[in-house]
Amino acid sequence: xxxxxxxxxxxxxxxxxxxxxxxxxxxxxxxxxxxxxxxxxxxxxxxxxxxxxxxxxxxxxxxxxxxxxxxxxxxxxxxxxxxxxxxxxxxxxxxxxxxxxxxxxxxxxxxxxxxxxxxxxxxxxxxxxxxxxxxxxxxxxxxxxxxxxxxxxxxxxxxxxxxxxxxxxxxxxxxxxxxxxxxxxxxxxxxxxxxxxxxxxxxxxxxxxxxxxxxxxxxxxxxxxxxxxxxxxxxxxxxxxxxxxxxxxxxxxxxxxxxxxxxxx
Numbered sequence: 007x008x009x010x011x012x013x014x015x016x017x018x019x020x021x022x023x024x025x026x027x028x029x030x031x032x033x034x035x036x037x038x039x040x041x042x043x044x045x046x047x048x049x050x051x052x053x054x055x056x057x058x059x060x061x062x063x064x065x066x067x068x069x070x071x072x073x074x075x076x077x078x079x080x081x082x083x084x085x086x087x088x089x090x091x092x093x094x095x096x097x098x099x100x101x102x103x104x105x106x107x108x109x110x111x112x113x114x115x116x117x118x119x120x121x122x123x124x125x126x127x128x129x130x131x132x133x134x135x136x137x138x139x140x141x142x143x144x145x146x147x148x149x150x151x152x153x154x155x156x157x158x159x160x161x162x163x164x165x166x167x168x169x170x171x172x173x174x175x176x177x178x179x180x181x182x183x184x185x186x187x188x189x190x191x192x193x194x195x196x197x198x199x200x201x202x203x204x205x206x207x208x209x210x211x212x213x214x215x216x217x218x219x220x221x222x223x224x225x226x227x228x229x230x231x232x233x234x235x236x237x238x239x240x241x242x243x244x245x246x247x248x249x250x251x252x253x254x255x256x257x258x259x260x261x262x263x264x265x266x267x268x269x270x271x
Contacts, residue, residue, distance in 0.1 A: 027052060032125060036079055050233030051079060055125075057232045058082040060142055062134050062162060063152035064111040065089065066212065067176050069101035070221030071150055071228070076119035076126050078229055083119055083126055086142060087112040088133030098214040134158055139165045148228055149173040152221065156198070163194040172231060172240075176224040179210045181248040183220035187227050187239045192258060197243065216248050 064087035112130035120128045230236040246253040
């Protein structure tokens with residue numbers, strides 16, 4: 007039995023294609039991404055490479071987000087969290103290993119992202135709070151809310167609105183998850199005018215792959231926003247139930263817009 011023949015890598019340096027600022031190594035690294043016409047034709051890789059992203063939370067949602075964005079070639083990644091790795095995290099926070107128990111989540115996740123892609127500038131940051139929120143958010147072109155409490159979520163939402171920033175939001179609990187892209191005029195306070203039960207995975211539980219599904223979709227939405235491709239979930243809420251494998255996308259109602267409606271099932 008002979009080994010399959012590997013097809014040659016596409017020639018992404020041909021005269022018909024231009025990739026301003028991308029090295030030959032980067033062209034090889036992102037070659038499969040660059041084969042996607044919508045990504046290539048829009049010059050998305052260059053925009054992603056020039057972008058700075060703040061990920062707030064380095065747990066079950068933030069871990070997949072950071073790994074995916076590092077692999078995709080985002081220019082700068084800032085990871086804010088002050089928690090440490092616990093044995094109970096390992097079933098869902100797969101950026102960590104047993105040897106990481108007791109270590110700082112932000113530092114370990116930053117090291118993992120850096121190891122995946124040395125072209126990305128990665129920085130671990132302290133927990134987001136009222137004293138540092140403006141300084142941290144001002145450094146980023148896009149913010150990703152991968153937290154698990156309404157106090158921090160509202161802090162991000164209010165500061166993004168003040169700074170005119172978009173942010174990607176996600177949540178996972180039990181067997182369900184949600185993702186949306188918020189902006190200054192339609193955000194978390196419109197979706198949740200008051201804080202909900204605010205149960206963390208420590209209290210409500212979660213099936214291991216559920217946060218990974220949500221986190222990877224959050225990363226995809228971030229790439230769409232940064233790359234200027236596709237239709238990000240602006241003004242829409244994506245939900246899914248893992249046990250039934252059902253997903254829905256709901257149109258959110260802006261303050262003076264039409265009533266919300268279900269887009270798909």
